[in-house]
Amino acid sequence: MYSGGVMEERRDYVTLSLPAVLLPPPAAAAPSRSWRRRWKQLPRLQRVVVVMVAVGLLVGVALLVTTYLSGPSHSSSLSHTPQPSHFSYKLENNLTPPPVMVHLPEPHQDKVETVPEEQALKDDPGHDGRDQIVPPPGLPQKRSARQEAVVAAMKHAWKGYKTYAWGHDHLRPVSQTRSDWLRLGLTLVDALDTLWIMDLREEFSEAREWVATQLNFNLNQDVNLFETTIRVLGGLLSTYHLTKEQLFLDKAVDLGERLVSGFNSGSGVPFADVNLYSRRASKPKWGPDSSTSEVTTIQLEFRDLSRITGNPIFEEKASFVSEHIHKLPKVEGLVPIFINAQTGQWRSHSTITLGARGDSYYEYLLKQWIQTGRTVDYLRMDYNESVSGMEHLLAARTQPSKLLFFGELHGSTKNFVNKMDELTCYLPGTLALGVHYGMPRHHLDLAQDLIYTCVQTWLRQPTHLAAEISYFNTQPNTMDGEDFYVKNNDAHYLLRPETIESLWYLYHLTGNTTYQDWGWQMFQGIEKYCKVENGYTSIGNVRSATDTKPKDKMESFFLGETLKYLYLLFMEDQTAFSVDKWVFNSEAHPLPIYSR
Ligand code: DMJ
Secondary structure: OOOHHHHHHHOOOOOOOOOHHHOOOOOOOOOOHHHHHHHHHOOHHHHHHHHHHHHHHHHHHHHHHHHHHOOOOHHHHOOOOOOOOOOOOOOOOOOOOOOOOOOOOOOOOOOOOOOOHHHHHHHOOOOOOOOOOOOOOOOOOOOOHHHHHHHHHHHHHHHHHHHHOOOOOEEEOOOOEEEOOOOOOHHHHHHHHHHHHOOOHHHHHHHHHHHHHOOOOOOOOEEEHHHHHHHHHHHHHHHHHHHOOHHHHHHHHHHHHHHHHHHOOOOOOOOOEEEOOOOOEEOOOOOOOEEHHHHOOOHHHHHHHHHHHOOOHHHHHHHHHHHHHHHOOOEOOEOOOEEOOOOOOEOOOOOEOOOOOOHHHHHHHHHHHHHOOOOOHHHHHHHHHHHHHHHHHHEEEOOOOOOEEEOEEEOOOOEEEOEEEHHHHHHHHHHHHHHHOOOOOHHHHHHHHHHHHHHHHHHOOOOOOOOOEEEEOOOOOOHHHOOEEOOHHHOOEOOOOHHHHHHHHHHHHHOOOHHHHHHHHHHHHHHHHOEEOOEEOOEOOOOOOOOOOEOOOEOHHHHHHHHHHHHHHOOOOOOOOOOOOEEEOOOOOEEEOOOO
16 A cells, blocks of 8 residues: 655755856857957967966866765755754744655664673673673763753653652642552653763752662552563663663562563463562453553563573563564564463454554564564564565555555454554654664655654644544545544643654664754644643643643653653764664663674
8 A cells, every 4th residue: 555656756845056156157249350360469378378277267167066066965965954043932833844865874784883791891890790781871961952951841840740749650740749550650760761861960869769768669569561661670771771780770670570470371471460569460450361562562671681680581481472473373464452361362353553552563573683683583574574564554645645654454354444643653763773774775765754744743733742643534635635633532642752752763863954853843842732830741632722631640751751862862962872782662761782
């Protein structure tokens, strides 16, 4: 269903025009006889000199024209995008056009800049041989003006959390209270590495103190294995890698040893929930099966824990799930969204989607392959096959603007449904990352086209914020010429990061500042419609600038992901967090890439 040809239509808006000074002069009148006679009367030497000067001038002009027409160098070829002259919070109505051209550096072949383990050990004095893999990145100290604005947002969110929800999972900024879900100080742990990366030392140190003295996993509490793994285990592991502090590893090990009981099922595919105290695993309260994205989005974290500690059990349990799923039947590489932990089989008739409950299965195929130094080939093959399946079965174009979107296949008949979750907007970033690591180049076209659609779902709303779900119009002359619409129940924005995450990958890998400008416009929407006196709130209605219906909840991923990706997006020196050294888990926690 995906038609590559349409992409070309949107790439034609850069034209070259010659400046007037380089245009040829108007045709001169024919020289008169007297001029010819005077020329002949000149001494031979003078005539030679005049001719040489004229030729020199002509060559000079020709060189200037050639240089101009051949265009600027790579880096400046991306800088045609006008930079904003000021950082006001006034929303702009015009949508920035899509990027014209994107150059990715040549894909990696065999050269990945991982830090060999032996080297890292040598670099770390006092190393006991097990607690350090890579040195923390040298973060640039000088922030851009846009980064300063993001840091101000982080401080504002942190202040509200500290005042009204300290040590609890979530801040409710409107009612000045809090809510608990996992009872693990979720926002605080999710935010640790963001605070560290932003160099907010005071805030980091008070958070560290809470982890050291209050974070307790010996709780009679059922927690969701996936959410606890990506947010809490992932947050502790990345903070350990960044700071080298043993405290964070000790906490990660304690948690990992409890969570690993989740894999005690008939098939080895984990149950959805684990009790942290009894270490008993169970199916979710609302149904018999585990979600596919959840059981396949814990591998980066469990593997990292094994590689650091030298205890293989975590990696073995988690890798087994990926291997098992590799052997299950799929629809052109695409997977149903439910799987039974006891039988290890798909729930028949379940939906295929790149959104909720399906999304990060595809993300972790690629990222696991990268994390393992690109040594596990079935992960690469499954990833590539899935992208082909997406193109063939899920990709479609809207009317009238021919926006690319990825729909869903529902029920036993696998009927195509023209719906896409905001969650799916992680995909452009993953596709671009894949191309950087040598996946087919046309995946970058998909990434560019899909990010454009994702950005439209934000910037076409009066709030400049995206709805949770959009439905896309594929029929001509319908829906008053709109490409997509939002249903009442789907009109909320939960402070999600996915589109911003993809903008960071695309900017990081291409240097095209249009991605930054889009991100800046979206950030202004967040500032204008989600910022409240005591933090940031999710809203219930992105379709109205005057009736946003605040939901009174600040999700932990707003600090863990959304603000972190915005900060990275606006960072001038993109080498500090190179995707050649770090692989970001599904909750934006950076983990090291292993060379073997
Ligand atoms: C985050 O917890 C993670 O990014 C997850 O993979 C999907 N959803 C949320 C953010 O939207």
